């Protein structure tokens with residue numbers, strides 16, 4: 001009975017939609033193809049035979065540090081970087097409240113012997129630097145550095161970071177070391193060192 005009606009409804013139906021199709025533009029194909037070819041070539045022809053760890057093209061030789069000749073010149077800047085920079089910073093400004101500054105410090109720029117003694121034996125306890133009191137610890141360097149090295153690093157801090165004090169020599173360090181040879185403890189900050197200024 002309802003048959004003709006249903007057919008009429010069916011006839012009004014639109015065909016099933018289907019997805020359109022458009023070709024990839026030839027320019028895009030060309031660009032992708034060119035990039036692909038270029039990248040294969042890049043991998044194949046570049047950086048062959050180089051260790052990946054030398055990615056920035058530096059070789060092991062670039063990292064070699066020339067060992068100072070015995071009795072030769074010791075590099076104070078290099079010693080500073082290796083032994084002191086972690087605390088007193090590259091700028092010599094220290095870290096506020098933790099590590100005192102070497103720049104413009106009365107301890108660095110005072111008597112050469114004073115700075116030498118500080119480096120030889122280290123410091124602990126309250127120490128006033130530029131009006132600020134620090135209460136921390138600096139390690140001893142008497143077993144880590146020889147006379148020439150102490151002289152070099154002390155001379156370095158006395159002539160950098162804006163400081164313009166006279167250098168010290170290894171002979172002075174030798175004498176200072178001998179004078180305090182029986183000392184096993186670090187200097188007790190202001191308590192010991194003020195009197196030595």
Ligand code: HEC
Pocket residue numbers: 080083084085086087088098099100101102105106107108115118119123124125126127129134135136137138139141153154157189
């Ligand atoms: C582990 C951190 C540390 C290292 C490494 C260190 N220092 Fe210090 N230094 C200190 C601290 C902390 C003080 C202050 C001590 C205190 O508070 O009693 C100090 C104090 C000083 C002082 C006297 C105060 C001033 O600021 O002028 C001098 C000079 C000094 N250090 C030089 C050196 C030199 C040179 C080296 C490297 C050979 C060195 N220090 C390595 C932590 C360090």
